[in-house]
Amino acid sequence: MSKIEYTSLEGKSPAYFGLLGGLALIMLLALASVFYMEHEGHHVTGMTNQIVWGMPHVFAIFLIVAASGALNVASIASVFRKKIYEPMARLSALLAVALLAGGLVVLLLDLGRPDRLIIAMTYYNFKSIFAWNIILYTGFFGFVGAYLWTMMDHNVYRFKPYAGFFAFIWRLILTTGTGSIFGFLVARSAYDAALMAPMFIIMSFSFGLAIFLLVLMASYRWTNMELGDVVVNRLRNLLGVFVASVLYFTTVYHLTNLYATQHHGVEKFLLLEGGVFTNIFWVGEILIGGIIPLILIYAPGVKNSRNTLGLICTMIIIGGMSKIYTILIAGQAYPMELFPGYEVSSSFYDGVVNGYTPSLPEILLGLGGVAMTLFIVAFALKVLRFLPVSLADSVADPHSAK
């Protein structure tokens, strides 16, 4: 493979400025939502004392999980020395940082006291996995930032394998930390499972790669640069493995719960009687996010169709959001079992399934995080050289005919 040439976007077209403007508008709407929620108090959201984490957290956790996974391509190139992924490593690392930034901003702006960020950064309870996550997120910026530097500056290029290795290890720890936010919760029937950490890691692989593929295909289509089938189909096959793995972990999680009588209640709720949650699980998470993409990825008739691959990635993203929604919201909606063997009732909604309707400001805040991610990527592509001039088969494929 010859030396890779990189380029930046020209970024002078009305379409480019239209994109930035549209994303900025969404971010402004999100900011307005934050001011509204913080000024009025959280009672204007759909969140309550029963459903304490809502739509902002679904977006934030999705973006943070995807951030770690977006680094996949770079890791495979640097750590596992697969040459074909090498040209895309810069974009992969950029997207990872941007996704994490978008997710963290949503998480921060939903706090009851976002003005106390400095307290979150200076007071640490080291028994809290949340506190560890603050360190892991900050470290991720540092490690991936350093990794990007070694990729883009020839003076420090020799350190790239080390930077890539540490970034790889760090992202595994980071997603372990994110999954453990739920895995370490003993209080609620749907959580408290060691499987959460590895399941979140495999989720990150899937969601992150789906987003990476969409960004990659859009960048090359909109700039009329060449993106060959070899690269795309390699990523497509990898995506299939990840989607199947997420389905596998989901199956094991539910089978384990179904085996234990004490979890039959929550499983019946999630799989059969949870109303909207059950629908989101079967239709959103399993069908749209798992089975259909899996069939389409390996269907011979649409192998080289970019539009189909775009659809597959979009479905995986919808499925991913559905999965986080099911874990997060349905897990809180199911009543806590404080008194096994009793029917309970109270003024504080004991014994009943808690309802949740996301409010517009919450959704706008979440979309603001997505917009911020895309804004960072679009802007960075203009100011620095992240994109290979060509990813045609003859350039990217080490086995192509010379």
Place this chain on the structure above:
Amino acid sequence: MTDSTKKSTIDSSRRDFLSKAAVAGTVTIAPGLLLHSTAQAASSGNISTRPHDEDVSNKNRWGLLIDTEKCATGCTDCVDACNEENGLVSHGRPETDAQYIRKVTLKEKSTGHESSLPLMCQHCETAPCADVCPTGASFVRADGIALVDKHICIGCRYCMMACPYKARSFVHEDVENQKLTAPRGKGTVESCTMCVTRIDNGGIPACVEACTAENHNAMIFGDLNNPNSDISIALKSRGGKQIRSDLALNTGVRYQGLNE
């Protein structure tokens, strides 16, 4: 030494100030009420055994014992007293209104037997809320009282996710007419403090006081570390159940009359 001891020392001057102000206010506004509550506390043997000028320490472990057989279905005297004590008001939005105590009605599925009990923060020795709190705002005082430091709570609500008793509330709106002894803050999390200011002044929690005053006598407050306290004697004679004892949290709140 321990963080909690340090925190106790740091907080003691502020607490002293608040306590004195509260006592002064109570004497001025309602001397009869104060005399009544002190008399109640003394007569029931529940009064704090910690000298007023001594720092909080693990010599004491404050606890509550609730007899569900004496707790009447429909009675909300303890809840009303708690709301009054802490300045909790309804905003007409029950899903977001703060509740430190709630009355839970239980019906045994196999027998149909009904009972009722007040449920509040269980003041766990190893509290999940304190474990998960990223800033250490949720903490357990050396004498076993679980509290929230409102100055460093960032409102992340992870403690609410972690509490096995759903005992915490998030302040969803501006707070008006706060009580001097029960500071609250929009965007922070709060729960039963076991009326910590009262305890630090040798008093008893408002819920226990109200239950006793109405002659229900379903609640006993006292020092679990003192074998001669009413609560220890009652626990020794009839035992006591911890809700979700499977989690081994060693709660400060115990229940009698609940079938295993």
